[in-house]
Each structure stands twice: as structure tokens, then as C-alpha cells.
Amino acid sequence: MKPLEYHAPGALDDAVRLSAEAGASPLAGGTDLIVQHRMGRVEVAHMVDLKKIPELNVLEFDKKSGLRLGAAVPCAALAECEPIGRLYPSLLEGAELIGSTQIQSRASVGGNLCNGSPAADTICALIVLDAVCVIQGANGSREVAAKDFMTGPGETALNKGELLVEIRVPPPAPLSGNGYLRFIPRNEMDIAVVCVAAHLVFDKDRETCLDAKIAVGAAAPTPLLVEQAGRALIGSKLDEPALKAAAQAASKAVRPIDDARGTAEYRRHMAGVLTRRAVGMAVNRFKESG
Amino acid sequence: MEKQTPGGRPYKVIGTRPIRHDGEDKVTGRAQSGADISFRDQLYGKVLRSPHPHARIVSIDASKALAMPGVEAVITGAELPQPHDRMFLSGEGGVENFRYVNDRVLASGKALFEGHPIAAVAAKDIWTAEEAVKAIEVTYEVLPAVTDVLKAMQPDAPLLHEEITTETLGEKKKESTNVCRHTQHKRGDVDQGFSAADVVIEREFTTSTVHQGYIEPHNATALYRSDGQITIWTSTQAPFWVRRDVAELLELPLSTIKVVPLEIGGGFGGKIAVYLEPLAVLLSKKTGKPVKLVMNRQEVFLATGPASSTATRIKIGVKKDGTITAAAAHLVYEAGAFPSNWAVMGSMCVLAPYKMETLLIDAFDVLTNTPKVMAYRAPSSPQAIFGVESVLDEIALELGMDPLELRMKNAVEEGDRRADGPKFPRIGLKETIQAAMDSEHYKSPAPSGPNQSRAVAVGFWFNAGLQSSATVGINMDGTASVVTGSVDIGGSRASMAMMAAEALGLKAEEVRPSVADTDAIGHTDVTGGSRTTFATGMAVYEACQDVLGQLKKRVATLWELPEEEIEFDGSAFQHADNGKDPMTVKELGAKLTATGGPVMGHSSVAPTGVGASFGVHIADVEVDPETGKVTVLRYTVVQDVGQAIHPSYVEGQMQGGAVQGIGWALNEEYVRNDEGKMMNPSFLDYRVPTMLDVPSIETILVEVPNPGHPYGVRGVGETPIVPPLGTLHNAIARAVGVRMRSLPMSPPKLSAALQAKGLEAIAAPTP
Structure with a gap:
């Protein structure tokens, strides 16, 4: 590990200026950056600590x-x-x-x-x-x-x-619910094999889904907003065919890889499983909210 | 079951639960571990490691590193004395050749595994050392690597060592191969045995490479003084073996080396071999300053000994009433990059729990481009017994028999022979199975929700004896100090103090236990093989008898009576005719000076009366059929522990072993890419169970005293890692009807197997 300089500016402008320097990297909590630096995955010459900036x-x-x-x-x-x-x-x-x-x-x-x-x-x-x-x-x-x-x-x-x-x-719609879950083989201290968030908006009948958004993480180079999965739910009462269609849309949309945390095939399967479960969470949240 | 001292008295200290003597220091972090040691002029070392699992080292150029400011020395394999053949006793009783220790510590000619040390530097600080390592230029000719044991056995597999041929049944074959040893055990005519059976089941199993996963990484600090005297500070299970290994590797007399064992943050068999110690000594010799090396977690995973991956085939035949008529085991064990004996150990364990007239065991140790396999808690037993316990579970289902009844019917007892020959002395397998049958857990209704079930499995470990030394000194106030050469990994200070207290009629708190360096106590072998409380405990007991003999003379002097008329009754010295008031050891302390001066007892032992330990585990599990994730709902460890000296630490061993076994069964594995490189060398991605992944492990202590020890001690630490593999495998199979036969049973694998079976079948499990 090479030595580095630590900066802790109090003003946003200073932080922006310092961050533009060669070898500079902004630092918030450091829970990723410091580990990556120590493992030699990134080389940082200037760490610009942002924790003292009011904004x-x-x-x-x-x-x-x-x-x-x-x-x-x-x-x-x-x-x-x-x-x-x-x-x-x-x-x-x-x-x-x-x-x-x-x-x-x-x-x-x-x-x-x-x-x-x-x-x-x-x-x-x-x-x-x-x-x-x-x-x-x-x-x-x-x-x-x-x-x-x-x-x-x-x-x-x-x-x-x-x-x-x-x-x-933005503030969520009045008749709505949202939830997030991830799958990890253990129960703590792990990184998502696949993760899904769901946000559902309901009609006044409190059953019909007016709007739905599903996002899937860890199953493509970036997290994905899976619009087809949302569309499969909109207008439905979240019955079995709608849930199945949403799960299938999520499994179809992902572009996973094999790595130490899971196989591509498993991630594809899990994108569907977790989509169903995240929708279930969002429904429960909505119901609990009265 | 008798629970009393050799003199026939009930125990006063043994079996109680005093606060451990080293507890406060460990809880507050005040205890000095290996990496805590530091010196004013100390240098920091760093090892350059091969990025390739298999490569010829064409050249090493360290000139740029040496030119860096603050870099004081660089060493390579060329600086170790020439390797030579010399056999030695390594961890857990295997015999190895120093030639390969030399090559493992620093590569010569070829890099044989990813992480193989190529060179080491010493510099003024760790950052400089890290940069210096990067500046060393190594030219490699990358060779094809083989990391899978079955592939490594193929005739066209890349060869690790040209000079190695198979040693089979005592003879060396001619052709070079990766199969370094073939071991066979036979009893009767196994074919006849199988034809006499009503049910015969044969299955194949695989397990993955797993690591011991101790929290504290390896470390070593060494000072090579100008007068040739060397001190090594390190975290090790075996300070006397570190001294031997360093002396052997560097061709130095033993007496020039002192090894100071510091507190150790876990070992489980993985901190027996030397890795950094010889490098620290060589770097210190070159620089004249103390040199400290500490591994990071990645280095620990890549370059210290994991446990073998295995491929096994188990065949068992039984009569309709469950009697085993024959068993055959074909065991293939990963040796890693250098010859090992792990399949030999597996062959000794695989069928040990059961009686049978006929058997055939073939075991193969196979070289692979992976770190050399080292001992891991009951080494080789879990992988071998996993297959046996799974086949027995299938047999129990086939016969419609309770799985514990089936085990009870075939359980070994005193006088039965192990496959490799030795006769069992008094053992407690039957008592342990009975205790499991009688347990509240086993008697309670098995979980009956969807995808839930209960299962059991048995485990076995020999336990070791080896050699130990101890001294016991009586302080001038009548309290005592106990010094041993056994590093305290699992609470042995407390056990030693308690055994001495029991022998001397003192309280546990009146005995001060400590661990000495290699200059301060007689030779003591490894803390491992579940031998410490047994063998070092015996040395402590004998040293106490020495003390009592000397004290008796003092009492005789004081009472002006013949020695023969004085007895020690476990609490105090008594006169046969009650003509004198009893005198305790405590009271004698103040009278030592007046009666001839201080008293110290000592003993060195090499006991043979080792008591094997058997365990039965019971698990309730639930499988999430969509994700393949297994939740352990309830888990009980039942084990013959001999006499428990400090029951809390016995229970701790049972719980810890079970948790490690659960990790092995469910999630732990070395994940390798196509080039043979490890993809998950961190605790983030190498998934040992966290405390949220296991229920509170219940324990049932079955105390069948070992007649080979004055206090009935059996080793207890290793057996509990053996049964979880089979227990969880069988529980999963009974819950969802899929027999994985391959570890780990991780969510992706279990989910794929369930999908292959079809979700509709899951609703009605047919194991």
C-alpha cells in the first residue's frame, strides 16, 4: 500500500475541487473504499472525506x-x-x-x-x-x-x-406499499445473490393495482427496473396469473453471471422467486398501513 | 458409571464450572496474541506468492525491490538449505517428509499452488514491504493445473512431482503419478458378505475443500541474534514442533532455538505446520533485526492448510434385521500440492463405529495444485463417515427401521476391532446412542410442517496420546502453580488447574496454570488430536503425585512418624491411627522452609491408554423449496466425553464442532475458476455460519470414563465436527426427498436438485 493524503474539507466547493485531482477519491463511510484500497483493488492518492460538509x-x-x-x-x-x-x-x-x-x-x-x-x-x-x-x-x-x-x-x-x-x-402515493428483500445463503454478513424491491399503488377498492414498479439487483451489470414485471401487475388484483407473469418477466429480464456467490441459472430462478416475495411484502405493507 | 477419583473418592473440583483463569484477559482483549508482539527496531516482512496454481519459475529478479528505500532483505527458495529426505511425525500422527516442507515454505523450481511462497522481503514498515513485493520480477512458465481429485488421478493429468510414484501396500510403483499413496484394509471375504445381505446399497459422494476458518491469521516474529541464538514468537498449536521444523529446515541445532507461544486465536489443526516462522528467521538472520510477518485473510485461505475435498463410494449390506454383513469404502482424498496421509486417516475412521464380519477399504491420497491439506478437527473423519451415515439412513428407511436402532444394532463396543487393526478399549458408543434415543429432542414429535424433517448421524474420532510434560510447584502459602508446554486453545489452563486442584485437595482458584516456552518446560507435543486434557492432564496428575510424595516426607518429619503410616486422602494428610490432626497441602505451604525448602513436582508422559470418542447428532431442519435454503430448527449433540473436567468447556467444544460441521455441510467451499484459482478467499464469500445461522446447540454429556486416564478423561474436541455432515444431509433428504450426496448443500445446488426433481414431487417426499 502506498501512502496517501487525507483531506476533510468543510465546504462543498472545496470537496468538488479536491475530488477533481488525479488519484482523488471521495470518502463517506469508507466501508467499501478503505477495504478496496487495502486490498490493492483501487489506488488512491487523495482521500477526500465528505462527512464534514453540511449539504x-x-x-x-x-x-x-x-x-x-x-x-x-x-x-x-x-x-x-x-x-x-x-x-x-x-x-x-x-x-x-x-x-x-x-x-x-x-x-x-x-x-x-x-x-x-x-x-x-x-x-x-x-x-x-x-x-x-x-x-x-x-x-x-x-x-x-x-x-x-x-x-x-x-x-x-x-x-x-x-x-x-x-x-x-418523492412522497409515496397515499394508497401504496413498498418492500425490499435480498437472498443470501446465510442470515447476516453477506452480499445479495439477488435482490428485489417492489412498489405498488392501489386503486380505491384497495385491491386493484394501479401502478407497480419492480427493480432487481445483482442479476445484471447494473440494477434493473423491470418494466415488464410492473406491467404484468398493473390492472390486476395481484392474482396468481399476474404474479406468475411478473416473476417470469423478472427472470427473463435479468442478465446474470456465474461467480463465487451464485450461478447465473440460480440468479435467474431467484429473480422470479424474490419478485413474488417482494410483491407480497409490498401488499402487506399497504394492508398494514390501514 | 463410576464418577470418582482413583482413590475411590467423589470428585470435589472435577465436574464443577469455575471461571477460567485466562478468561478476563481474553474477554477484555488484554491477552497477547501473536500479532501483538512488537520490538523497537522491528522490520516487517511480506511474502510474494504465486498467482498461478501451477507454473515453472524461470527467473526471480529482486534488484528493483532491494533498491527501494527501507527494504532491507529479500529471500528466495535458493537460500534455504538443499532439501533432503527425512521423515517426521506431523499433525495428528501422520508421517511426512521434510523435503516437501522445505519446498512448501519457499518454492524451488515450480509453483505448485496459487499462493505458493516465491520470495519474502523485510522492510521498515508493512507498506514498504507490500510495495517491495510488487517490485520483484518473476518470470513464470504457466503449466496446466489440476485441482479436482478425480481428474488428478487420470493418466493424462498434469503431474505435480516427477519423482513421485504410487506407494501401494508398502511397495513403490514405477510410473510417475499424482496418486501418492494407496492404502487398503481387508477383513474376510467382502463379496461373500454382500451376498449374505438382504439389502445392499452403494452410493457415491463428494465433498468440497473447506478451511478451518480460525479468526486469527498466521503470524511469526523472529530474532536471530549475532551469537546464533534464535527466538520465535508465534501463534501455534505446537511450539516444540515449530522448533523442530525450523531447526530441520535451516539445519540448526534445536538448542539454538526458543519458541515462545503467544495466545492463539483458533487453530483446529491448521496451526501446526510452519509457514512464516522459517521466513522470519531467515529474514532476521540477514538483517540482524527482529522481523514480523502476519498473513492477511486471503493468504490464509490460499496458502495454509485446508481440509481435503473428497470423492468416495460407500457400499453397505445388511440383513433384514439390520445386521451389517459387509461394507466397502473407496476413498479419494485431496492431498494438496505435497504428499499427505489424509486418505490413510479416512480409511481408519470410515467404518470405525460399526461391527462387521467382512470389509474392504481402499484409500487414495492424490496430489492437486492446491495448498497442502492440513489437519482440521478430526481430520479426514467427517468426509469418510458422511457417506456411511447417508447410506445407513437409506437402509433404515428401506428396512422401515428407526435410524438409531439400526446404529445400536451394529455399534462397536469394548473388544471389537477397527478396520485397521486396533481393538477398542472401553468406549461409549452404545451408551451415546441410548442417550440420544432417551433425549427429550428425539422423543419429541419430529417437525411435521412442509419440507421439515429430523435425522441423525454418528461420528467417531480416535483421539491422540503423544508426549507431554508438566511441573507443579507448591507456593509458600500452600497454593500451587502448574506449568505445561500445551498451548491453551480450548480452555486447557482451567482443566489443568482443576485436575491439579483435585489431586492436591486445593480449590481451582488456588492453582495458577500457565503455558511455558520451549526453554521452560520439557518436550510437549502438539495441542491437537484432542490429547491435551488427556495427556498433558496426565502429566499434571503425575506431577501432583510427585509433589504429594515429597510432601508426605515433610509431614513425616513434622509428625516424627514413619512415612508409611501417613496417607493423603484427597483433602489432607492423615495419620493411620488418627493420632494427629489432618494436615492439608495449604497448611504445609508455610512449613516448607522449615522442613527442607521448596517443593516442586514434575512429570513427562507418553500415555497409551487413549480413549476414543463417539457422538450422535440429532437435527430438525426446514428447507425452503424455492430458494434451496436450509434452516436448522433444532440441533442436539450427544457425545461420550469420558469424565468432563470442566463441563462448560466440554459443551463449548461440542457446540463449536457442530457449528463447524454445519458450515461444512451447508455453505463452506473453495470456489475455483477454470484456471484453478480460488474465487472466494474472504470471510465475506467463504461462508462460515454466523451466530444467526445456527440455533442454540443443545448438548448431552455421556460420561463413560476412560480407564486409560486417572480421571477418566477422553478427548472431546474433534468428534463433534464429524456427525453434522451426515445429520444435515439425511435431514434434508427426509424433508424434501432429494439425496444430495454432494457437499456443500448450498442454496444454488439444492435448488437446482429440487427443480430437477420437479416441484410437484416435493409435496410428497419419498426419500
Whole structure:
């Protein structure tokens, strides 16, 4: 390991400037970056710590505009923010699956996204919840939909010198429910073999599905919003044929690989299994919400 | 079952649960482990490892590394003394050749596995050492690699060692091969045995390479002084063997080397062999400074000894009443990159729990381009017995017989012979099966939900004796100190103190146990083979008898009576005619100075009365048929533990062994790519069970005292890893009707098997 310089700017502009340097890498919780650096998978000459920048530590909810989640807010803080568990349970579920309790005190949702892993635990929820990523660069800010944020394994929509500042999640529709689950062979301390988030909006009859979004992770180079799976559910009362069609659409849409965590064939199968189960979770959430 | 001292008195200390003497230091993190040791002028070492599983080393150029500021030395295989043939006793009783230890520690000529050490550097800090390793230029001629045991046996397989031919039944064959040894055991006419059977079942099984998974990575720090005296600080199960191995490899007299064993963060058999110690010594010799090397987790996975992958074939024939008439076992074991004896060990275990008139066992040790296999808790027994227990489960179903009844009918007892010859002394398999039958778990209704079931399996381990030394000193206040050469892995300090307390009539807290370095105690073999409480405990017992003999003389002096009239009754010295008030060891402490000075006892033993241990495990499982994930609902370990000295640590061994076995059965495996490289060398992707993956493991201690030990001790640590493989396999089979016969039974594999069977069949399991 080569020596590196550590920077901890207090202003967003300084952070953007420092991050543009050669060999610079932004640091939030560091739970991915420091491990990768120590293992020699990335070489970092400048670590730019973002935890002291106010804009990246925002955590607030407004009934009209929804949730603002600063990119450096640790996952553990999400559980403390009351409306998140109630309105965005899929997001909280993802955040609470990242590492152990100790890790969650450091790891951030922003970092989870910027690491660019197709198996990231928070991205699928953000995709189905229509979240938007707010990005700051030297030439100003721009917005990218969560579904477009990851562009390949370890790759994101961020250009060199750009920082993810916050994630904005609109308030979910009144008659709706959402849920996230992943499959791991163990019950803790693992990375998703496949993961799925579902977000369902219901008609006034509380049975007919008006809108549905299904996102599948760890089964393609990037997390996927599987529109066909959503379409299979829309207009249905989530009966067996609709669920089967959604599961099949998810299995068909994925482009998995064989690796140490699972085979492509198994991931394809599991995309369908988890789609059904995530839809079930979303339905239960809706019913529980009264 | 008698539970008393050799003198016929009930135990006072043995069987109680005092707080362990080393507990606070370990709980607070104050205990000094190997990597905690540091010196003012210390250098840090790093090993350059082969990225290829099989390659010829064409050249090594370290000039750029040596030119880096802060780099003080680089060593390669060329700097080790020339390898020579010399046989030695390695972990768990196998015999090995030092020629291959030399080659394993630093490659010469060929890299034989991914992670094989090629060179090592010493530098001013670890970061410089890491960069220096990258600067060493090695030219490799990459060779085809073979990591699968059955492929490695093929005539056209890539050869690891040109000079190796098969040693079969004591004879060496001519042609070079990867099959380094063929072992056979025969009893009677097995064909006749099978034709006398009413039911014969033959099945094939495979298991994957698994690692011991100890938390603490290997480490070694060495100082080679200018006067030629060497000290090595390390975490090892066998400090005296580290001294022997380093002396042998570097051609040094034993007396120049002192090994200081520091606290060890798990071993399970994997911390017996030397890896870093010889490198640290060589680097220190070159630099004149202490050199410290610590592996990272990836190095531990790639380059330290895992347990063999196996391919086995088991055939068992039984009469309608369940009596076994014959059994045949064909065992193929991964040796790793250097000759091993693991199939030999498997052949000794595979049929050990059962009586039979005829048997045939063929076992093959096969070289592969993988790290050399080392001992892992009851080494070789789990893989061999896995197949036997699965076939017996099928037989029980076929006969409509309770699976424990079937085992009971065939269980070995005192006087029966193992396949490899030795007669069992007093053993407790039948008592253990009976205890399992009588257990609340087994008597309770089996789980009856969808895809749920219950099953059992048996396990066996010989346990070892070997050699141990101990001293016991009486302090001037009558308390005692116990010093042994056995590294404390599983609570042995507490056991040693308790046995000494029992012998001397003291409380456990009045005895202070410690572990000495190789200069401070007589030769003591490995902490392994479940031998420590047995053999080192016997040395402690004998040292206490030595102390009591000396103290009796002091009492005789004080009482002005002949020695013969004085007895020690376990609590105090008594006069035969009750003419004197009893005198305890505690009371004698203050009188030592006046009666001739301090008293210390010592003993060195090489006991032969080793007691084997058998276990029966019961598991309730549920399978998620969609995901293939198995949940262990309830798990009970029943085991003959001889006399439990400290029952909590016996239970801990049983629980720990079961958890490791559950990991082996369900998820643990070396995942390799087409080039033979390991894809999951981290605790993230090599999936040992977490505490959320197992239920609270229930334990039932069956205490059949070992007549070969004054306190009835049997080794207990290894047997409990054996049954889980078969237990979970059988439970899954009974739950969903699919016999995997291949480990691990991981979700992708189990899910694929269930899909192949068809989901409709799952509803009505027919195992």
C-alpha cells in the first residue's frame, strides 16, 4: 500500500475541487473504499472525506416534497428518522442490511450508490421509489434518476470531479406499499445473490393495482427496473396469473453471471422467486398501513 | 458409571464450572496474541506468492525491490538449505517428509499452488514491504493445473512431482503419478458378505475443500541474534514442533532455538505446520533485526492448510434385521500440492463405529495444485463417515427401521476391532446412542410442517496420546502453580488447574496454570488430536503425585512418624491411627522452609491408554423449496466425553464442532475458476455460519470414563465436527426427498436438485 493524503474539507466547493485531482477519491463511510484500497483493488492518492460538509449531511422529510437524504448520512441515522420506516420501508430495509450495526454507523446510502455495485442494498428501493440523485460538479449541479445512476459494475453516472450530494425521494402515493428483500445463503454478513424491491399503488377498492414498479439487483451489470414485471401487475388484483407473469418477466429480464456467490441459472430462478416475495411484502405493507 | 477419583473418592473440583483463569484477559482483549508482539527496531516482512496454481519459475529478479528505500532483505527458495529426505511425525500422527516442507515454505523450481511462497522481503514498515513485493520480477512458465481429485488421478493429468510414484501396500510403483499413496484394509471375504445381505446399497459422494476458518491469521516474529541464538514468537498449536521444523529446515541445532507461544486465536489443526516462522528467521538472520510477518485473510485461505475435498463410494449390506454383513469404502482424498496421509486417516475412521464380519477399504491420497491439506478437527473423519451415515439412513428407511436402532444394532463396543487393526478399549458408543434415543429432542414429535424433517448421524474420532510434560510447584502459602508446554486453545489452563486442584485437595482458584516456552518446560507435543486434557492432564496428575510424595516426607518429619503410616486422602494428610490432626497441602505451604525448602513436582508422559470418542447428532431442519435454503430448527449433540473436567468447556467444544460441521455441510467451499484459482478467499464469500445461522446447540454429556486416564478423561474436541455432515444431509433428504450426496448443500445446488426433481414431487417426499 502506498501512502496517501487525507483531506476533510468543510465546504462543498472545496470537496468538488479536491475530488477533481488525479488519484482523488471521495470518502463517506469508507466501508467499501478503505477495504478496496487495502486490498490493492483501487489506488488512491487523495482521500477526500465528505462527512464534514453540511449539504451531504441533510436528513429531512416534507409531506409535499418528500425525503432529502444527504450522501454522507450514515445508514444508522435512517432508522432514527421516523417517516422513513413508515413511508419508505424498502429503503430502510436495504440500509439495515448493509454490514453489521457497527458498519451501519459509518456506511452511507450515498456511498452504497457511488460504489456502483449491482448488488448494492439500497439502490433497488430508490429505483422503485422514483428517487433522484443530485450531483454537484465544478460547473454546477444536475439531477439523475436513481434508475440511471449506476452504469456498470463499479461505474456510475458521476464524471470525474462530480460528487453525489443528496438523494431526493418523492412522497409515496397515499394508497401504496413498498418492500425490499435480498437472498443470501446465510442470515447476516453477506452480499445479495439477488435482490428485489417492489412498489405498488392501489386503486380505491384497495385491491386493484394501479401502478407497480419492480427493480432487481445483482442479476445484471447494473440494477434493473423491470418494466415488464410492473406491467404484468398493473390492472390486476395481484392474482396468481399476474404474479406468475411478473416473476417470469423478472427472470427473463435479468442478465446474470456465474461467480463465487451464485450461478447465473440460480440468479435467474431467484429473480422470479424474490419478485413474488417482494410483491407480497409490498401488499402487506399497504394492508398494514390501514 | 463410576464418577470418582482413583482413590475411590467423589470428585470435589472435577465436574464443577469455575471461571477460567485466562478468561478476563481474553474477554477484555488484554491477552497477547501473536500479532501483538512488537520490538523497537522491528522490520516487517511480506511474502510474494504465486498467482498461478501451477507454473515453472524461470527467473526471480529482486534488484528493483532491494533498491527501494527501507527494504532491507529479500529471500528466495535458493537460500534455504538443499532439501533432503527425512521423515517426521506431523499433525495428528501422520508421517511426512521434510523435503516437501522445505519446498512448501519457499518454492524451488515450480509453483505448485496459487499462493505458493516465491520470495519474502523485510522492510521498515508493512507498506514498504507490500510495495517491495510488487517490485520483484518473476518470470513464470504457466503449466496446466489440476485441482479436482478425480481428474488428478487420470493418466493424462498434469503431474505435480516427477519423482513421485504410487506407494501401494508398502511397495513403490514405477510410473510417475499424482496418486501418492494407496492404502487398503481387508477383513474376510467382502463379496461373500454382500451376498449374505438382504439389502445392499452403494452410493457415491463428494465433498468440497473447506478451511478451518480460525479468526486469527498466521503470524511469526523472529530474532536471530549475532551469537546464533534464535527466538520465535508465534501463534501455534505446537511450539516444540515449530522448533523442530525450523531447526530441520535451516539445519540448526534445536538448542539454538526458543519458541515462545503467544495466545492463539483458533487453530483446529491448521496451526501446526510452519509457514512464516522459517521466513522470519531467515529474514532476521540477514538483517540482524527482529522481523514480523502476519498473513492477511486471503493468504490464509490460499496458502495454509485446508481440509481435503473428497470423492468416495460407500457400499453397505445388511440383513433384514439390520445386521451389517459387509461394507466397502473407496476413498479419494485431496492431498494438496505435497504428499499427505489424509486418505490413510479416512480409511481408519470410515467404518470405525460399526461391527462387521467382512470389509474392504481402499484409500487414495492424490496430489492437486492446491495448498497442502492440513489437519482440521478430526481430520479426514467427517468426509469418510458422511457417506456411511447417508447410506445407513437409506437402509433404515428401506428396512422401515428407526435410524438409531439400526446404529445400536451394529455399534462397536469394548473388544471389537477397527478396520485397521486396533481393538477398542472401553468406549461409549452404545451408551451415546441410548442417550440420544432417551433425549427429550428425539422423543419429541419430529417437525411435521412442509419440507421439515429430523435425522441423525454418528461420528467417531480416535483421539491422540503423544508426549507431554508438566511441573507443579507448591507456593509458600500452600497454593500451587502448574506449568505445561500445551498451548491453551480450548480452555486447557482451567482443566489443568482443576485436575491439579483435585489431586492436591486445593480449590481451582488456588492453582495458577500457565503455558511455558520451549526453554521452560520439557518436550510437549502438539495441542491437537484432542490429547491435551488427556495427556498433558496426565502429566499434571503425575506431577501432583510427585509433589504429594515429597510432601508426605515433610509431614513425616513434622509428625516424627514413619512415612508409611501417613496417607493423603484427597483433602489432607492423615495419620493411620488418627493420632494427629489432618494436615492439608495449604497448611504445609508455610512449613516448607522449615522442613527442607521448596517443593516442586514434575512429570513427562507418553500415555497409551487413549480413549476414543463417539457422538450422535440429532437435527430438525426446514428447507425452503424455492430458494434451496436450509434452516436448522433444532440441533442436539450427544457425545461420550469420558469424565468432563470442566463441563462448560466440554459443551463449548461440542457446540463449536457442530457449528463447524454445519458450515461444512451447508455453505463452506473453495470456489475455483477454470484456471484453478480460488474465487472466494474472504470471510465475506467463504461462508462460515454466523451466530444467526445456527440455533442454540443443545448438548448431552455421556460420561463413560476412560480407564486409560486417572480421571477418566477422553478427548472431546474433534468428534463433534464429524456427525453434522451426515445429520444435515439425511435431514434434508427426509424433508424434501432429494439425496444430495454432494457437499456443500448450498442454496444454488439444492435448488437446482429440487427443480430437477420437479416441484410437484416435493409435496410428497419419498426419500
